[in-house]
Amino acid sequence: MKGYVYTICVFLTLIIMLTLYDVISYEKYTNELESAVALYPECDFKGNPVYISKGQFTADDLKPLGFSRGLVGSIKILDASAVDLFEHDYFQGRHLRLMDDEECLAFQGFSGITTSIIVS
Structure with a gap:
């Protein structure tokens, strides 16, 4: 029984860590006020930007932000x-x-x- 409980605890800890990592990563790149670049999916700055x-x-x-190849x-x-x-x-x-x-x-x-992108 101890092994089963330990396995569940480890599993839940991993899920929590991955969730927090995703939230932190997402916030790092999507905060408009702290962003260096806005990527728009269409010409003329149309569509929902990725910051x-x-x-x-x-x-x-770029994937966690909803960015996929060619959507700039x-x-x-x-x-x-420079970008x-x-x-x-x-x-x-x-x-x-x-x-x-x-x-x-x-x-x-x-x-x-x-x-792929480099922002400097």
């Missing part, structure tokens, strides 16, 4: 000097550096391919 802070973001980092149509730079977009995960493939807002990534030939 991220300065840092490096792989596809796995426009970008507002709120508090960053680097990459075609492939882990900062590989074609690359586009933005230092100002971009109302339509299609104009840059970079629509529908962003997979």
Whole structure:
């Protein structure tokens, strides 16, 4: 019986830790006031933006925010000097550096391919 209770306690502890990690991670990237960049799914800053802070973001980092590959149509730079977009995960493939807002990534030939991002 002790082994069963111990297993349940460990399992519940893991669930609580993972839930807290998700909440903390989500809040870190979605707080508009502390964000460096707003990623919009459509051109002309339309749609619900995803807010991220300065840092490096792989596809796995962006997934909890509801971001999936290619869903960046426009970008507002709120508090960053540059945003680097990459075609492939882990900062590989074609690359586009933005230092100002971009109302339509299609104009840059970079629509529908962003997979990883560096905000500096």
